[in-house]
Amino acid sequence: MITKIKAVRVQEIIMEGSANILGNIRYNNIDERCPIDKNGDKNPKSLPLARPLFNNFSHYPVVNEIVMIMGGPKDTYNELGAIGTYYLPPLNIFGSPHHNAFPNELSDNELKLVKETGEVSQRNYFQEIEKIRPLQPYSGDVMFEGRYGQSIRFGSTVKDSQQPNNWSNEGKIGNPITIIRNGQANDSTKMDFEHILEDANRDDSSIYLCSNQQISNFQKAGIGSSNSDPLSYKHMKL
Numbered sequence: 001m002i003t004k005i006k007a008v009r010v011q012e013i014i015m016e017g018s019a020n021i022l023g024n025i026r027y028n029n030i031d032e033r034c035p036i037d038k039n040g041d042k043n044p045k046s047l048p049l050a051r052p053l054f055n056n057f058s059h060y061p062v063v064n065e066i067v068m069i070m071g072g073p074k075d076t077y078n079e080l081g082a083i084g085t086y087y088l089p090p091l092n093i094f095g096s097p098h099h100n101a102f103p104n105e106l107s108d109n110e111l112k113l114v115k116e117t118g119e120v121s122q123r124n125y126f127q128e129i130e131k132i133r134p135l136q137p138y139s140g141d142v143m144f145e146g147r148y149g150q151s152i153r154f155g156s157t158v159k160d161s162q163q164p165n166n167w168s169n170e171g172k173i174g175n176p177i178t179i180i181r182n183g184q185a186n187d188s189t190k191m192d193f194e195h196i197l198e199d200a201n202r203d204d205s206s207i208y209l210c211s212n213q214q215i216s217n218f219q220k221a222g223i224g225s226s227n228s229d230p231l232s233y234k235h236m237k238l
Contacts, residue, residue, distance in 0.1 A: 004070075005068050005069070005070045005088075006068065006069050006070070007030055007066055007067075007068055007091070008027040008028065008029060008030060008050075008066070008067060008068075008069050008087075009027060009028055009029070009030045009064060009065075009066055009102070009103075009104065010025045010026075010027055010061045010062070010063055010064060010065050010066075010067060010090075011025075011026050011027060011028055011034045011042065011044035011047055011063060011064075012025060012026040012044040012045075012047070012063065013025050013060055013061060013062065013063065014026075015060075020051075023051065023052050023058065023060055024049050024050065024051045024052075025049070025050050025061060025067070025087060026044040026045070026047040026048065026049055027047060027048065027050055027067070027069065027087070028044075028047050030066060030104065031104070033104075034047070035047070048085065049085065050067075050069050050084075050085040050086060050087040051084060051085070051086055051087070052086065052087060053070070053072075053086040053087060053088055059089035059090070061087075061089070061090045062090075062099050062101060062126040063101065063126070064101035064102055064103040065090040065091070065099065065100050065101050065102065066090060066091045066093060066100070066102055067087045067088055067089065067090050067091065068087065068088045068091070069085050069086065069087045069088075070085070070086055070087075070088075071083050071084070071085060071086070072084060072085075072086050094193070095134060095193060096132070096134065096193060097132065097133075097134050097135075097145035097146070097147060097151075098128070098129065098132035098147050098148070099126070099128065099147060126147075129148065131184075131186055131187075132147070132148065132149055132184060133184065133187075133193065133194060133195065133196045134193070134195050134196075135151055135153065135195060135196065135197070135198070136163050136165075136195040136196060136197050137195070138155060138156070138158045138161060138163075138165075139158070140155075140156060141153060141154065141155045141156075142154040143155075148183075148184075149181070149182075149183050149184025149203075149204075150181065150182050150183070151179075151180075151181045151184075151198070152178070152179070152180050152181075153177075153178065153179040153181075153198070154176070154178055155167075155176075155177050155178075155179065156173070156174050156175055156176050156177060157170075157171040157172060157173055157174065157175040157177065157212075157213055158173065159173050163195075163197075165197055166197070166215060166216045166217060167179075167208070167210070167213040167214070167215055167216075168213065169213075169214045169216050170212065170213060170214040171211070171212040171213045171214070172212070175211045175212050175213060176211050177208065177209065177210055177211065177213055178207075178208075178209040179198050179206065179207070179208055179209075180206060180207040180209075181198050181203050181205075181206045182203070182204055182205045182206065183203055183204025183205060184196070184203060184204075185199045185202030185203050200215065200218055200219075201217070201218065201219045
Protein backbone atom coordinates (compact mmCIF):
# COMPACT_ATOMS: atom_id res chain seq x y z
CA MET A 1 0.00 0.00 0.00
CA ILE A 2 1.24 3.49 -0.86
CA THR A 3 1.10 5.39 2.42
CA LYS A 4 2.65 8.63 1.15
CA ILE A 5 1.97 10.85 -1.82
CA LYS A 6 4.60 10.18 -4.48
CA ALA A 7 5.57 11.80 -7.79
CA VAL A 8 5.61 9.46 -10.83
CA ARG A 9 5.86 9.80 -14.60
CA VAL A 10 2.93 8.81 -16.84
CA GLN A 11 3.95 6.29 -19.51
CA GLU A 12 0.49 5.39 -20.83
CA ILE A 13 -3.07 6.72 -20.50
CA ILE A 14 -5.83 4.19 -21.15
CA MET A 15 -8.76 5.78 -23.00
CA GLU A 16 -10.54 2.65 -24.22
CA GLY A 17 -12.15 -0.25 -22.40
CA SER A 18 -14.50 -0.86 -19.50
CA ALA A 19 -15.55 1.76 -16.97
CA ASN A 20 -13.14 0.47 -14.31
CA ILE A 21 -10.10 0.82 -16.61
CA LEU A 22 -10.99 3.97 -18.59
CA GLY A 23 -8.77 6.88 -17.60
CA ASN A 24 -6.24 4.71 -15.79
CA ILE A 25 -2.55 5.37 -16.27
CA ARG A 26 0.55 3.20 -16.32
CA TYR A 27 3.43 4.87 -14.53
CA ASN A 28 6.99 4.47 -13.33
CA ASN A 29 9.27 6.27 -10.92
CA ILE A 30 10.52 9.58 -12.29
CA ASP A 31 14.13 8.35 -12.24
CA GLU A 32 13.43 5.01 -13.95
CA ARG A 33 13.47 4.11 -17.63
CA CYS A 34 10.34 2.81 -19.33
CA PRO A 35 10.63 -0.85 -20.46
CA ILE A 36 11.74 -1.24 -24.11
CA ASP A 37 10.49 -4.00 -26.42
CA LYS A 38 12.57 -5.91 -28.98
CA ASN A 39 11.72 -3.34 -31.68
CA GLY A 40 13.21 -0.49 -29.70
CA ASP A 41 9.87 1.03 -28.68
CA LYS A 42 8.72 1.80 -25.17
CA ASN A 43 6.41 -0.89 -23.80
CA PRO A 44 4.65 0.22 -20.61
CA LYS A 45 2.28 -2.80 -20.41
CA SER A 46 4.18 -4.28 -17.46
CA LEU A 47 4.04 -1.09 -15.41
CA PRO A 48 1.62 -0.62 -12.48
CA LEU A 49 -1.77 1.04 -12.89
CA ALA A 50 -3.34 4.00 -11.12
CA ARG A 51 -6.87 5.32 -11.51
CA PRO A 52 -8.18 8.92 -11.24
CA LEU A 53 -8.76 10.08 -7.67
CA PHE A 54 -11.87 12.13 -8.52
CA ASN A 55 -15.04 10.77 -10.16
CA ASN A 56 -16.85 14.05 -10.90
CA PHE A 57 -13.85 16.06 -12.12
CA SER A 58 -11.77 14.65 -14.98
CA HIS A 59 -8.28 15.92 -15.76
CA TYR A 60 -6.47 13.24 -17.71
CA PRO A 61 -2.69 13.51 -18.12
CA VAL A 62 -0.66 12.93 -21.27
CA VAL A 63 2.42 10.74 -21.63
CA ASN A 64 5.48 12.04 -19.73
CA GLU A 65 3.53 14.38 -17.48
CA ILE A 66 4.26 14.06 -13.76
CA VAL A 67 1.40 13.18 -11.40
CA MET A 68 1.14 12.46 -7.69
CA ILE A 69 -0.15 9.05 -6.60
CA MET A 70 -1.55 7.79 -3.32
CA GLY A 71 -3.12 4.63 -1.92
CA GLY A 72 -6.77 4.17 -0.99
CA PRO A 73 -9.50 1.53 -0.61
CA LYS A 74 -10.81 -0.28 -3.69
CA ASP A 75 -14.37 -1.54 -4.15
CA THR A 76 -13.41 -4.91 -2.57
CA TYR A 77 -11.83 -3.37 0.52
CA ASN A 78 -14.57 -4.55 2.91
CA GLU A 79 -14.33 -8.17 1.76
CA LEU A 80 -10.64 -8.48 0.87
CA GLY A 81 -8.95 -5.40 2.28
CA ALA A 82 -7.96 -4.42 -1.26
CA ILE A 83 -5.99 -1.19 -1.67
CA GLY A 84 -5.72 0.62 -5.00
CA THR A 85 -3.49 3.39 -6.35
CA TYR A 86 -5.03 6.74 -7.33
CA TYR A 87 -3.54 9.74 -9.13
CA LEU A 88 -4.01 13.50 -8.97
CA PRO A 89 -3.96 15.94 -11.94
CA PRO A 90 -0.59 16.68 -13.59
CA LEU A 91 2.00 18.91 -11.96
CA ASN A 92 2.22 22.44 -13.35
CA ILE A 93 5.92 22.18 -14.26
CA PHE A 94 5.99 24.64 -17.16
CA GLY A 95 2.88 26.72 -16.39
CA SER A 96 1.25 25.69 -19.68
CA PRO A 97 -2.44 24.77 -19.96
CA HIS A 98 -1.57 22.78 -23.11
CA HIS A 99 0.76 20.21 -21.59
CA ASN A 100 3.55 19.81 -19.05
CA ALA A 101 5.26 16.69 -20.41
CA PHE A 102 8.66 16.20 -18.79
CA PRO A 103 10.45 13.18 -20.31
CA ASN A 104 13.67 11.93 -18.77
CA GLU A 105 14.82 9.74 -21.67
CA LEU A 106 13.76 8.76 -25.17
CA SER A 107 13.86 5.40 -26.92
CA ASP A 108 15.92 5.02 -30.11
CA ASN A 109 12.74 5.24 -32.21
CA GLU A 110 11.59 8.38 -30.38
CA LEU A 111 14.97 10.00 -30.94
CA LYS A 112 14.61 9.21 -34.65
CA LEU A 113 11.13 10.81 -34.66
CA VAL A 114 12.46 13.94 -32.96
CA LYS A 115 15.18 14.28 -35.58
CA GLU A 116 12.65 13.88 -38.40
CA THR A 117 9.73 15.94 -37.07
CA GLY A 118 10.96 17.83 -34.02
CA GLU A 119 8.18 16.25 -31.91
CA VAL A 120 8.01 13.58 -29.23
CA SER A 121 5.35 10.91 -29.85
CA GLN A 122 2.56 10.77 -27.27
CA ARG A 123 1.72 7.17 -28.32
CA ASN A 124 -1.97 7.96 -27.83
CA TYR A 125 -4.47 10.53 -29.03
CA PHE A 126 -2.93 13.78 -27.80
CA GLN A 127 -1.62 16.10 -30.50
CA GLU A 128 0.70 18.92 -29.46
CA ILE A 129 -0.25 22.33 -30.87
CA GLU A 130 1.95 25.41 -30.84
CA LYS A 131 0.95 28.77 -29.39
CA ILE A 132 -1.60 27.66 -26.78
CA ARG A 133 -1.09 30.24 -24.05
CA PRO A 134 -2.39 30.53 -20.47
CA LEU A 135 -5.01 33.12 -19.54
CA GLN A 136 -4.10 36.29 -17.67
CA PRO A 137 -5.43 35.89 -14.10
CA TYR A 138 -6.76 38.58 -11.78
CA SER A 139 -7.06 38.53 -8.01
CA GLY A 140 -9.95 36.30 -6.96
CA ASP A 141 -10.45 34.64 -10.36
CA VAL A 142 -11.45 30.98 -10.64
CA MET A 143 -10.51 29.65 -14.08
CA PHE A 144 -10.70 26.33 -15.92
CA GLU A 145 -8.50 25.98 -18.99
CA GLY A 146 -8.56 23.13 -21.51
CA ARG A 147 -5.52 21.97 -23.44
CA TYR A 148 -6.66 23.48 -26.76
CA GLY A 149 -7.66 27.05 -25.94
CA GLN A 150 -11.03 26.40 -24.27
CA SER A 151 -11.68 28.15 -20.99
CA ILE A 152 -14.20 29.31 -18.42
CA ARG A 153 -13.38 32.35 -16.31
CA PHE A 154 -15.33 33.25 -13.16
CA GLY A 155 -13.99 36.77 -12.79
CA SER A 156 -15.01 40.28 -11.83
CA THR A 157 -14.56 43.95 -12.62
CA VAL A 158 -11.07 45.07 -11.63
CA LYS A 159 -9.62 48.56 -11.49
CA ASP A 160 -6.09 49.98 -11.80
CA SER A 161 -4.57 46.67 -12.86
CA GLN A 162 -1.16 46.61 -14.53
CA GLN A 163 -2.80 44.21 -17.02
CA PRO A 164 -5.99 46.04 -18.15
CA ASN A 165 -8.86 44.10 -19.69
CA ASN A 166 -11.81 45.04 -21.91
CA TRP A 167 -14.63 44.41 -19.39
CA SER A 168 -13.64 46.72 -16.52
CA ASN A 169 -14.28 50.12 -18.11
CA GLU A 170 -17.55 50.46 -16.21
CA GLY A 171 -19.12 48.96 -13.11
CA LYS A 172 -17.97 48.51 -9.56
CA ILE A 173 -15.04 46.46 -8.36
CA GLY A 174 -16.29 42.96 -7.70
CA ASN A 175 -19.14 42.94 -10.24
CA PRO A 176 -19.13 39.31 -11.42
CA ILE A 177 -18.44 38.25 -15.00
CA THR A 178 -18.36 34.77 -16.53
CA ILE A 179 -16.53 34.25 -19.83
CA ILE A 180 -16.83 30.98 -21.75
CA ARG A 181 -14.41 30.68 -24.64
CA ASN A 182 -13.93 27.91 -27.22
CA GLY A 183 -10.75 28.34 -29.24
CA GLN A 184 -7.90 30.77 -28.73
CA ALA A 185 -6.89 33.54 -31.11
CA ASN A 186 -3.36 33.27 -32.46
CA ASP A 187 -1.34 36.32 -31.44
CA SER A 188 2.10 36.27 -33.06
CA THR A 189 3.23 39.19 -30.89
CA LYS A 190 3.09 37.05 -27.74
CA MET A 191 5.73 34.66 -26.46
CA ASP A 192 4.79 30.97 -26.19
CA PHE A 193 4.07 31.04 -22.44
CA GLU A 194 3.00 34.69 -22.17
CA HIS A 195 -0.44 35.16 -20.61
CA ILE A 196 -3.24 36.47 -22.81
CA LEU A 197 -6.83 37.69 -22.46
CA GLU A 198 -10.01 36.47 -24.08
CA ASP A 199 -10.85 38.31 -27.31
CA ALA A 200 -14.49 38.20 -28.41
CA ASN A 201 -13.54 39.42 -31.89
CA ARG A 202 -10.81 36.89 -32.59
CA ASP A 203 -11.54 33.79 -30.48
CA ASP A 204 -13.44 31.08 -32.35
CA SER A 205 -16.56 31.51 -30.21
CA SER A 206 -17.41 32.89 -26.79
CA ILE A 207 -20.16 33.76 -24.33
CA TYR A 208 -19.88 36.73 -21.96
CA LEU A 209 -22.27 36.77 -18.98
CA CYS A 210 -22.01 40.33 -17.65
CA SER A 211 -23.25 42.35 -14.70
CA ASN A 212 -22.93 46.08 -15.38
CA GLN A 213 -19.71 45.69 -17.37
CA GLN A 214 -19.00 47.27 -20.73
CA ILE A 215 -17.26 45.08 -23.32
CA SER A 216 -15.16 47.54 -25.30
CA ASN A 217 -14.19 47.22 -28.97
CA PHE A 218 -16.79 44.53 -29.54
CA GLN A 219 -17.58 43.92 -33.22
CA LYS A 220 -20.97 42.57 -34.16
CA ALA A 221 -21.02 39.55 -36.46
CA GLY A 222 -23.50 38.53 -39.12
CA ILE A 223 -23.65 36.42 -42.26
CA GLY A 224 -22.86 38.61 -45.22
CA SER A 225 -22.62 41.70 -43.07
CA SER A 226 -20.04 44.30 -44.04
CA ASN A 227 -20.48 46.32 -40.86
CA SER A 228 -17.38 45.77 -38.75
CA ASP A 229 -17.47 49.00 -36.78
CA PRO A 230 -16.49 48.49 -33.14
CA LEU A 231 -19.40 48.53 -30.70
CA SER A 232 -19.66 48.72 -26.93
CA TYR A 233 -22.29 46.45 -25.41
CA LYS A 234 -23.38 47.25 -21.89
CA HIS A 235 -25.40 44.80 -19.81
CA MET A 236 -28.92 46.12 -19.28
CA LYS A 237 -31.19 45.01 -16.43
CA LEU A 238 -34.70 44.27 -17.70
